[in-house]
Amino acid sequence: MEWLKGFGILIGRILVVLIFFKSGIGKIENFEGTAQVMASHGIAPYTNFFLIGAIFFELAGSITVILGYFARFGALLLLLFLIPTTLIFHDVFADPKMMVEFMKNVGIFGGLLVLLAVGAGRFSLDYFFRGGKK
Numbered sequence: 001m002e003w004l005k006g007f008g009i010l011i012g013r014i015l016v017v018l019i020f021f022k023s024g025i026g027k028i029e030n031f032e033g034t035a036q037v038m039a040s041h042g043i044a045p046y047t048n049f050f051l052i053g054a055i056f057f058e059l060a061g062s063i064t065v066i067l068g069y070f071a072r073f074g075a076l077l078l079l080l081f082l083i084p085t086t087l088i089f090h091d092v093f094a095d096p097k098m099m100v101e102f103m104k105n106v107g108i109f110g111g112l113l114v115l116l117a118v119g120a121g122r123f124s125l126d127y128f129f130r131g132g133k134k
Contacts, residue, residue, distance in 0.1 A: 004123050006121045009107035009118065009123070012111070013066065013120060013121070014065075016107030016111040016112065017066060018107065020081070021058070021066070024054075027055050027058070031051065043054070056075045060111075061077035061078035061081065062078065065115065067124070069120075069124070069126055070118060076113045076116060083109075086102060
């Protein structure tokens with residue numbers, strides 16, 4: 001049954017970070033538009049600096065988690081990205097749609113905390129490079 005646990009962790013870690021991977025790619029594809037949205041939320045005058053940082057955190061974090069290579073570090077990067085993002089962009093609790101977005105981020109935060117606690121599991125590069133040791 002150990003393989004089933006490892007397989008569950010593999011699928012879970014991929015699913016929890018796909019949103020960050022897609023978002024990071026989207027920020028690259030629409031760099032100017034994303035910078036404008038960030039500036040409208042008060043992230044100025046260093047909007048491009050913070051946007052590049054967001055792209056790095058999202059892509060580096062999601063790729064390391066998907067591969068299971070330094071997955072805990074990747075989860076930490078995504079947690080550090082998620083905290084200010086949630087507080088800055090999803091803070092209008094009177095709007096039911098924003099409340100759903102806020103709660104979605106809280107749920108993802110919980111999934112990343114679990115990943116931080118249990119690691120990448122058996123089907124990961126971390127496990128492979130450690131010679132099959134936990």
